[in-house]
Amino acid sequence: TQLLEQSPQFLSIQEGENLTVYCNSSSVFSSLQWYRQEPGEGPVLLVTVVTGGEVKKLKRLTFQFGDARKDSSLHITAAQPGDTGLYLCAGEADSNYQLIWGAGTKLIIKP
Amino acid sequence: ETGVTQSPTHLIKTRGQQVTLRCSSQSGHNTVSWYQQALGQGPQFIFQYYREEENGRGNFPPRFSGLQFPNYSSELNVNALELDDSALYLCASSLAGSYGYTFGSGTRLTVV
Numbered sequence: 001t002q003l004l005e006q007s008p009q010f011l012s013i014q015e016g017e018n019l020t021v022y023c024n025s026s027s028v029f030s031s032l033q034w035y036r037q038e039p040g041e042g043p044v045l046l047v048t049v050v051t052g053g054e055v056k057k058l059k060r061l062t063f064q065f066g067d068a069r070k071d072s073s074l075h076i077t078a079a080q081p082g083d084t085g086l087y088l089c090a091g092e093a094d095s096n097y098q099l100i101w102g103a104g105t106k107l108i109i110k111p
Numbered sequence: 112e113t114g115v116t117q118s119p120t121h122l123i124k125t126r127g128q129q130v131t132l133r134c135s136s137q138s139g140h141n142t143v144s145w146y147q148q149a150l151g152q153g154p155q156f157i158f159q160y161y162r163e164e165e166n167g168r169g170n171f172p173p174r175f176s177g178l179q180f181p182n183y184s185s186e187l188n189v190n191a192l193e194l195d196d197s198a199l200y201l202c203a204s205s206l207a208g209s210y211g212y213t214f215g216s217g218t219r220l221t222v223v
Binding site for chain 1: 115142144146151152153154155156159166167169201203210211212213214215216217219
């Protein structure tokens with residue numbers, strides 16, 4: 001059974017601070033996707049990483065895929081209240097078609 | 112380009128009843144996946160449809176079934192509803208062979 005462990009589950013920090021969210025697995029993924037989900041809405045895709053060691057930047061958000069394609073991280077620099085939300089990582093395996101999801105990180109940025 | 116549309120947005124059913132949820136996929140997408148998301152958890156894969164056939168299934172019982180139509184829209188049917196079926200049901204469309212999914216806003220199902 002493939003699992004994706006996401007940490008921390010909850011994070012509350014002050015505006016301007018930096019933070020990192022981690023997703024780890026013992027399984028290899030063909031891609032690792034990061035989503036953000038607002039209450040009552042579906043997840044919205046932020047980024048997809050597919051190559052081991054790949055780094056992608058989206059404004060103040062930096063996403064990295066581990067060299068072995070088993071783990072990923074999301075780093076937010078100078079967090080702002082607008083970054084508040086639920087962040088989910090999801091891995092897609094070579095052999096199948098389903099997304100394996102982390103449990104999510106609920107992020108609160110206080111002004 | 113239209114996104115993924117799900118209907119209804121909210122639904123209350125009684126235990127033992129049957130329910131049908133509907134999804135219109137994003138223009139240009141040919142694959143539809145359904146997920147169940149319990150409160151405070153990540154989504155759980157139910158099944159995926161491609162070319163009107165089930166292309167894979169998660170760990171859900173047979174009373175969860177689906178259809179995909181020629182226009183790539185899809186339905187999720189759940190028979191003999193149980194209280195634990197209460198959840199947000201998400202539909203996601205994608206283009207076969209590409210990465211990333213577009214999700215609808217979901218249907219909030221409450222079973223009482």
